[in-house]
Amino acid sequence: MRSHVTGHRRPRRVTLRPAVVRRASQFRELLTIGSTMEDQPSEVLMRGLLRAYYWMDESLQNGLVEAGFEPRTRTQTMILINISNGITRAAELARVLGVSRQAIQQQINELERDELVTQIPDPDDRRANRIVFSERGSQLINAALTALRDAEQALAMRLGYDHVRHLRDALTADWGEVIGGTHPRGRKRSLTERPGRDAAAPPVSGGYAADTDDDGTPQSSGDRSTGS
Numbered sequence: 001m002r003s004h005v006t007g008h009r010r011p012r013r014v015t016l017r018p019a020v021v022r023r024a025s026q027f028r029e030l031l032t033i034g035s036t037m038e039d040q041p042s043e044v045l046m047r048g049l050l051r052a053y054y055w056m057d058e059s060l061q062n063g064l065v066e067a068g069f070e071p072r073t074r075t076q077t078m079i080l081i082n083i084s085n086g087i088t089r090a091a092e093l094a095r096v097l098g099v100s101r102q103a104i105q106q107q108i109n110e111l112e113r114d115e116l117v118t119q120i121p122d123p124d125d126r127r128a129n130r131i132v133f134s135e136r137g138s139q140l141i142n143a144a145l146t147a148l149r150d151a152e153q154a155l156a157m158r159l160g161y162d163h164v165r166h167l168r169d170a171l172t173a174d175w176g177e178v179i180g181g182t183h184p185r186g187r188k189r190s191l192t193e194r195p196g197r198d199a200a201a202p203p204v205s206g207g208y209a210a211d212t213d214d215d216g217t218p219q220s221s222g223d224r225s226t227g228s
Contacts, residue, residue: 006052009027011059011123045159056148057077058149059148059150059151059154060151061077061145063142063144063147063150064143064147066147067143067146067147069140069143073204074108075097075103075107076111076146078097079093079104079107079111080095080116080117080137080140080144081140081144083133084133084145085118088130088131088132089129089130090104090105090108090128090129091127093131108131111137115134115137116134116136116137117131117132117133117137118131118132118134119131120132152164
């Protein structure tokens with residue numbers, strides 16, 4: 001009997017023309033872009049960040065009231081928090097908050113009238129002063145930190161500890177330079193506060209430049225002001 005040996009044919013190699021390859025690549029790119037756009041939330045991130053900031057600020061002010069203190073404007077709150085972080089010169093506070101030196105000095109003077117801070121000569125610069133807490137101011141900042149910790153704890157219990165941890169990681173990460181590489185030209189830096197309104201927005205990633213002014217920042221319905 002004759003034996004027959006059967007073999008497997010090698011697969012035929014198909015070579016696509018460059019034009020076909022380009023069209024396939026473009027199609028894959030369109031699919032990727034489409035899926036990415038569908039994954040994007042309808043609400044812009046900035047609106048959520050502002051709402052979160054207002055939530056924390058209102059919780060903070062309520063905590064201060066419960067501790068026996070008067071609520072502060074948002075500008076004054078950010079000044080007090082930055083002083084507690086070691087930023088004690090008016091010029092540096094103005095740079096971090098992105099407002100004018102005159103606006104910061106006005107708020108510092110009001111805080112001093114309310115006996116929360118004291119201005120002392122700067123030993124490193126005779127032309128400048130340092131802003132330090134008074135005894136009552138130290139009590140207020142301790143109450144503020146307690147209120148903020150309580151607010152974070154309540155938020156973690158509502159949203160879940162993992163969500164809050166991821167939120168903290170995202171907010172404390174290095175976001176790099178602002179998009180465009182420089183701060184917008186032509187944006188006014190002088191700031192005039194109106195009675196009952198707070199003029200400054202929250203700081204942007206811990207060091208926003210000094211050539212901006214946020215006197216148009218929207219306020220929440222629960223915004224509070226301090227009378228002198």
